[in-house]
Amino acid sequence: MQQRRSVHVVEKMGGGNGHLSYDKEGKAPHHVTTGKLSQMTLLGAAFVIVIQGILIVNFYTSGYGSGSGFANQPQRKYVHDDPAHPWHWVRENPPDPDIGKKRDCDGRLYEEMYDYFQREGWIIFRSCSLQLDEERVLDPVAEFTKSIEGDRIVNAPNKQVRELAVDPDTLEFIEYIHGGRRTFPYQTLNFPKGTQQRLHSDLVHFDSQPRALMTAAWVALEDMNENNGPLRFFPKSHQWGTWDYDEVGLHYKYDTMRDQAKDQENYGYELEDAMMKAGLAEANASEMKRGQTFIWAAALVHGGSKQKDLSLSRLSQVTHYFFEGTDYLWQPRTSQITSGKVTYIHLVKPPCKRQFLGEGGGSEPIFSCADGEIASFKNNWKAEF
Numbered sequence: 001m002q003q004r005r006s007v008h009v010v011e012k013m014g015g016g017n018g019h020l021s022y023d024k025e026g027k028a029p030h031h032v033t034t035g036k037l038s039q040m041t042l043l044g045a046a047f048v049i050v051i052q053g054i055l056i057v058n059f060y061t062s063g064y065g066s067g068s069g070f071a072n073q074p075q076r077k078y079v080h081d082d083p084a085h086p087w088h089w090v091r092e093n094p095p096d097p098d099i100g101k102k103r104d105c106d107g108r109l110y111e112e113m114y115d116y117f118q119r120e121g122w123i124i125f126r127s128c129s130l131q132l133d134e135e136r137v138l139d140p141v142a143e144f145t146k147s148i149e150g151d152r153i154v155n156a157p158n159k160q161v162r163e164l165a166v167d168p169d170t171l172e173f174i175e176y177i178h179g180g181r182r183t184f185p186y187q188t189l190n191f192p193k194g195t196q197q198r199l200h201s202d203l204v205h206f207d208s209q210p211r212a213l214m215t216a217a218w219v220a221l222e223d224m225n226e227n228n229g230p231l232r233f234f235p236k237s238h239q240w241g242t243w244d245y246d247e248v249g250l251h252y253k254y255d256t257m258r259d260q261a262k263d264q265e266n267y268g269y270e271l272e273d274a275m276m277k278a279g280l281a282e283a284n285a286s287e288m289k290r291g292q293t294f295i296w297a298a299a300l301v302h303g304g305s306k307q308k309d310l311s312l313s314r315l316s317q318v319t320h321y322f323f324e325g326t327d328y329l330w331q332p333r334t335s336q337i338t339s340g341k342v343t344y345i346h347l348v349k350p351p352c353k354r355q356f357l358g359e360g361g362g363s364e365p366i367f368s369c370a371d372g373e374i375a376s377f378k379n380n381w382k383a384e385f
């Protein structure tokens with residue numbers, strides 16, 4: 001049976017405070033008229049309704065409405081299949097139905113988590129392979145993280161940190177919720193305490209082309225609580241755009257490119273303000289338990305909340321991932337696209353290109369550069385340092 005849902009769009013960014021509600025088939029809201037209308041008035045009213053209908057369909061096709069429906073179109077099972085969904089082009093294959101039937105180790109169905117992630121921009125996942133590897137991987141990573149002096153270690157030269165980054169169920173789940181694209185880790189960060197980091201969207205620091213094909217998996221190495229500075233985030237903010245410096249107008253409002261720390265501070269203030277204007281509600285991950293993984297979409301606005309009790313630890317590891325078939329590692333926050341300035345982080349790193357079946361004669365298996373990236377991230381940790 002077809003399900004009918006209403007799609008609500010809060011019109012606050014445009015200045016108004018209206019709350020528009022569209023029917024799933026894209027029909028205009030009902031209009032109730034009273035009194036006796038003349039023929040002219042009826043014609044005029046019909047004209048207005050037709051124009052309104054056109055405007056509503058235009059709104060749907062413009063992308064960022066989370067609506068999923070045109071009249072006479074079949075019901076779609078996955079939001080990603082909807083041409084009005086901002087990420088619909090990311091999908092390469094229908095999600096693998098066998099993987100969709102799997103459950104994470106908190107018992108939740110992957111298929112349902114897929115929809116949740118697309119809609120909300122985040123999901124808490126418990127990897128079964130990591131649960132099995134608790135003593136071998138999670139415990140030593142927690143011990144290592146506890147011993148860190150300073151606020152973080154980037155790409156730690158530690159075998160178990162690398163193993164956590166390539167945990168098999170986490171990789172498979174990330175691929176599943178990103179339209180079947182192969183993924184690979186790019187960097188790890190281990191934090192002994194809350195970062196209290198300002199709001200940001202990760203893709204200001206490193207992004208891909210096509211954009212937003214990047215994600216992060218943040219593993220709680222101990223239980224979180226309200227006092228140890230859990231992650232803070234704005235559900236659904238990923239649906240509004242990229243939130244990079246260009247998009248929030250930072251380059252034009254401030255004298256950027258002189259002091260990067262100051263830019264990031266101003267960017268944080270701008271985002272606090274933008275979240276309020278967008279009417280997006282804040283959430284935090286204080287309920288997370290040890291061994292759970294918080295996965296967020298590239299453009300989800302997030303940061304670290306204030307650590308109320310500084311005597312507490314807040315042991316965590318976050319890994320950022322890219323996807324094959326994309327160019328990656330450019331940095332929007334130090335780029336100004338409108339004036340043709342693009343900053344790359346690793347100039348020499350070639351894009352992770354896919355080798356298609358048939359290129360070398362037809363019958364050999366598809367080689368994925370993601371496999372090479374995973375192996376090198378996991379095994380070369382000694383050579384890098």
Ligand SMILES: O=C(O)CCC(=O)C(=O)O
Pocket residue numbers: 189191194195196197202216229230231302303304305316318
């Ligand atoms: O762990 C945190 O508090 C924030 C981490 C974060 O924002 C990030 O890795 O992008």
